[in-house]
Amino acid sequence: xxxxxxxxxxxxxxxxxxxxxxxxxxxxxxxxxxxxxxxxxxxxxxxxxxxxxxxxxxxxxxxxxxxxxxxxxxxxxxxxxxxxxxxxxxxxxxxxxxxxxxxx
Numbered sequence: 001x002x003x004x005x006x007x008x009x010x011x012x013x014x015x016x017x018x019x020x021x022x023x024x025x026x027x028x029x030x031x032x033x034x035x036x037x038x039x040x041x042x043x044x045x046x047x048x049x050x051x052x053x054x055x056x057x058x059x060x061x062x063x064x065x066x067x068x069x070x071x072x073x074x075x076x077x078x079x080x081x082x083x084x085x086x087x088x089x090x091x092x093x094x095x096x097x098x099x100x101x102x103x104x
Contacts, residue, residue: 014067036076039083048075 030037040048051071059067079086 036079039079040075041082044075044078044082048078051075 054069056068
């Protein structure tokens, strides 16, 4: 992934985060590093972009790229689940059986 996990201060770190944000919003086609976004359900995709925008702003203010990196890693895992409906259903069944499932 193009975003480093280390904290980087100064304008260069902010520029890197801006570049990541612009790459997701400027073109009709997603960059290949973010192709996994296509596997998100429509509801998850809307939630991802909302959270991404907030995380990008927070990361720029705090000059801490790890905020964005962690969000991307979490959503990439969600995309993997969304891309396999049978696995997603089984995971929900198991979580519900253990009373750990929360519908959002």
